[in-house]
Amino acid sequence: MTGHEGDTARPRRPLRADAQRNEDRLLEAAAAAFARQGAGASVKDIARAAGVGVGTLYRRFPSKELLIEAIYRQEVRRLCEAAPELTAVLPPAQALRTWMERFTDFMAAKQGMAEALAVVLTDDSDKLHTRTLLADALTHLLDAAEGQSVARPGVAAQDVLMALGGISLIAASEEQRALATRLIDLLLHGIVTN
Amino acid sequence: MTGHEGDTARPRRPLRADAQRNEDRLLEAAAAAFARQGAGASVKDIARAAGVGVGTLYRRFPSKELLIEAIYRQEVRRLCEAAPELTAVLPPAQALRTWMERFTDFMAAKQGMAEALAVVLTDDSDKLHTRTLLADALTHLLDAAEGQSVARPGVAAQDVLMALGGISLIAASEEQRALATRLIDLLLHGIVTN
DNA sequence: TTGCAAACCGGAACCGGTTCCGCTTACTCT
DNA sequence: AGAGTAAGCGGAACCGGTTCCGGTTTGCAA
Numbered sequence: 110m111t112g113h114e115g116d117t118a119r120p121r122r123p124l125r126a127d128a129q130r131n132e133d134r135l136l137e138a139a140a141a142a143f144a145r146q147g148a149g150a151s152v153k154d155i156a157r158a159a160g161v162g163v164g165t166l167y168r169r170f171p172s173k174e175l176l177i178e179a180i181y182r183q184e185v186r187r188l189c190e191a192a193p194e195l196t197a198v199l200p201p202a203q204a205l206r207t208w209m210e211r212f213t214d215f216m217a218a219k220q221g222m223a224e225a226l227a228v229v230l231t232d233d234s235d236k237l238h239t240r241t242l243l244a245d246a247l248t249h250l251l252d253a254a255e256g257q258s259v260a261r262p263g264v265a266a267q268d269v270l271m272a273l274g275g276i277s278l279i280a281a282s283e284e285q286r287a288l289a290t291r292l293i294d295l296l297l298h299g300i301v302t303n
Numbered sequence: 304m305t306g307h308e309g310d311t312a313r314p315r316r317p318l319r320a321d322a323q324r325n326e327d328r329l330l331e332a333a334a335a336a337f338a339r340q341g342a343g344a345s346v347k348d349i350a351r352a353a354g355v356g357v358g359t360l361y362r363r364f365p366s367k368e369l370l371i372e373a374i375y376r377q378e379v380r381r382l383c384e385a386a387p388e389l390t391a392v393l394p395p396a397q398a399l400r401t402w403m404e405r406f407t408d409f410m411a412a413k414q415g416m417a418e419a420l421a422v423v424l425t426d427d428s429d430k431l432h433t434r435t436l437l438a439d440a441l442t443h444l445l446d447a448a449e450g451q452s453v454a455r456p457g458v459a460a461q462d463v464l465m466a467l468g469g470i471s472l473i474a475a476s477e478e479q480r481a482l483a484t485r486l487i488d489l490l491l492h493g494i495v496t497n
Numbered sequence: 498t499t500g501c502a503a504a505c506c507g508g509a510a511c512c513g514g515t516t517c518c519g520c521t522t523a524c525t526c527t
Numbered sequence: 528a529g530a531g532t533a534a535g536c537g538g539a540a541c542c543g544g545t546t547c548c549g550g551t552t553t554g555c556a557a
Contacts, residue, residue: 272486278469278472
């Protein structure tokens, strides 16, 4: 009786050697496929390119969204790390705006990723490191703004994040970049006091 | 039988008798299916229930989204007609809020419709009467608010509509009603002056 | 009435995501 | 080394949306 349960991800028990190898191959193949065709790349093609069956892919990544999340995790992290840097260099309201624009640009750049990420964002399992990262970055920006009294107090990072998700979803295509900008404007007017 | 009669410009030559009959059956079957199972009802089931092949359905409604749009057109119209009534009874900011909440409630009520409608909203063909209707309703509400100087001038109805679409998309599930409310709050803060 | 073309019909086929399950394999314990 | 077993594997099968196309029907006109 080896009752492992409730492993909320962090202390990974080691994967079996073949499983680890397959996971590596899958990540590699998926990264290549998404880079080439955007999130529209088919799961079956990715599995084939990795030399495994779809079942194997699905055991490691229970849905296509989660695979996408895994692939872009690094880039999201980079985006989040930019938040403190922005507040150090820009006035808080501007830092906020700039970061938001980068966020939506990022989503728009990865074709079809918006939908996937939205699913991930709204899913309320805490396993998703990505959401936490993003929320933290936003909290940082909002706190800075609040601290200098340029933002209404009590605006939740979580909500702003969701709003950004919604904007990305609606303004998914490249042609709608202007729309995204205008919506961010609207959102900012709701956040900053002036 | 219900008259239905289109609004989206249909001065074309009348449909062939069999085609018309099939369209009627399809609308009936689709309405029943969506009412019972939400937008998740399968196209194939609807076609079967209507006693036609999927090909027939697709000739009339080139995508599932458009079928959904056709089915809910009436309800959307009703929603839009409520806008002037609200401004007549409530102060403009409150009228705006109430209407927005009705909008997202409506979207949430029809399970899965948010996505379909978002596609319709972002599609830039002008054939979609629905979008025009909604934009007009919002224009009415915004004008009233602007007229009484409670709204920033220059807020485009189109943009607000998109924002509502985004909110509906993100807060699609029933559990997220609170989120939708908070996001509307945020949006309103961006629109009204105070 | 009959002939004919355009409009229409049905459903098989395709594609993508996801699930299921019988078989295989890497590790562990002795 | 050998056996037992959980973990892992692959891909067939399923489901839903969409397309395609050979055959049928309708409405018009000769």
